[in-house]
Amino acid sequence: MSKHLLINCTDLKGVDLQTGKFTLRQIKDATNNFDISNKIGEGGFGPVYKGLLSDGTAIAVKQLSAKSKQGNREFLNEIGMISALQHPHLVKLYGCCIEGNQLLLVYEYMENNSVASALFGAKENQLKLDWPTRHRIFVGIAKGLAYLHEESLLKIVHRDIKASNVLLDKNLYPKISDFGLAKLNEDDRTHISTRIAGTYGYMAPEYAMWGYLTDKADVYSFGILILEMVSGRCNITYRSKEEYCFHLLDWAQILKEKGSLLDLIDPRLGWEFNKEEVIITIKVALLCCNASAALRPAMSSVVSMLEGRTPVRELVLDPNAPSDEINEMMRKHFESVYEETICESTHQRKTMSIEGASTSSTSVHDLYPNNPDFGRTGRDQRP
Structure with missing residues (x-):
């Protein structure tokens, strides 16, 4: 048996799991003894x-x-986190199996893959998401994040909210996945200083550059995700390192200044949408993407604004943190990362670790890697 597996099975036995336990026999019966025909993907941690x-x-x-080793550590972090969390908009962990040399996690199966696959994947994997469905997905994700930040006994910062980490069930209801990078937000601390981990393009500037982590980092990521879902486009467009840009966010801000927010809408929607609701949604997204963390709303406020229960407040920019300056700083920061990663072989997964270890977290890359998320131009970078 592997040394790493021995270490981590011992660690896992000390975790207070609030889920069921499965026998290896049960799982073998369910998967027809891990038959290759039932294999739906190969993640960084192993097969699914x-x-x-x-x-x-x-x-x-x-x-x-x-x-x-780090993959196993994230795996343990995920099972510890998600076993203590129960919410309709969080992916459900049914249980685990620790038997012999096997360490297995059992999740609910999400029939419709992810938001990334639905909107940006290969054409045959894309889904027709009308405006009411997209709006319902926004609200569901926001409620899940409000639970993590404000309602759960464990106050958790997810750290990797993005289109590929929002899975869709058979009724197209969203569930947040991938808790391998989640961090506890302790009540007596205003922020956590930590290693940077997440996905470029979704990371808040204060976190991407300085490792300054609060729940407002998730709020920023959520704002980017809204813009992607409204427009049907990836946030960041890659052509070459010289042209690395925050395309979608910049575009949305320009359209707001011109009073033309409806020009952001996904052409696939035609004109079958509630114009007022779209404008409110984009304005909420821009609030969430404020360069100043202190000026971003709490997720409970986001839910209230998206549901129309409270008016959308005016976007206020922090004069001490001009967004143009921060965008330029982030562009230079990501260019340096681009230089470091461009030599990676093309067969490697697009989601990589800054520490050089593959992820073990539950995202569509892992549960459904045979259905590519990114038929889009963005490049996933997993520090």
Whole structure:
């Protein structure tokens, strides 16, 4: 048995799990003994299989690989975090199996992949998401984040909110996944100083550049995600390092100044949408993407604004943190990262770790990597 697996099985036995436990026999029966025909992907931590429990419940089974020490650490972090969290808009962990040399996690199976696949994936994997469906997804994600930040006994900063980490069930209801990078936000501390981990293009400036982490980093990421879903476009367009830019956010800000926010709308929607609701939604997104963390709203306020229960407040810019200056600083910062990563071989996954370890977290890359998220121009970078 692998040394890493021995270490982590011991660690996991000390975790207070609030989920069920499965026997290896149950999981083998569900997956037809891990039959290759049931394999739905290969994540950085190992393979993922679709299975069917004896009661007819469809499941996704993550099978731990012992290759990555950090990957195992994120795997443990995820099971510890998500086992204590129960919310309709968080992906459900049914349980785990620790038996012999096997370490397995059992999740609910999400029939419609992810928001990234639905909007930006290969054409055959894209879904027709009308405006009411998109708006329902925004509100659901916002409610899930409000729970993590404000309602759960564990106050959690997710750190990696993005289109590929929002999975969709058979009814196209959203569920936040990927808790391998989540951090506890302790009540007696205003922020956490930590290693940078997340996805470029979604990371808040104060976190991307200085590792200054609060729940407002998730708020920023959520704002970017809204803009992507409204427009049907990726936030960052890559052509070459000289042209690295915050295309979508810049565009939205320019359109707001011109009073032309409806020009942001995804052409696939035609004119079948509530214009007032679209404008409110984009304004909320821009509030969330304020360069100043202190001026971003709490997620409970975001829910209230999106549902029309409270008016959208005016966007106020911090004169001490001009967005143009911060955008330029971030562009230079990401250019340096681009130089470091451009030599990576093309067969490697687009989501990579700054520490050089592959991720083990539950995202569509892992549960459904055979259905590519990115038929889009953005480049995922996982520090």
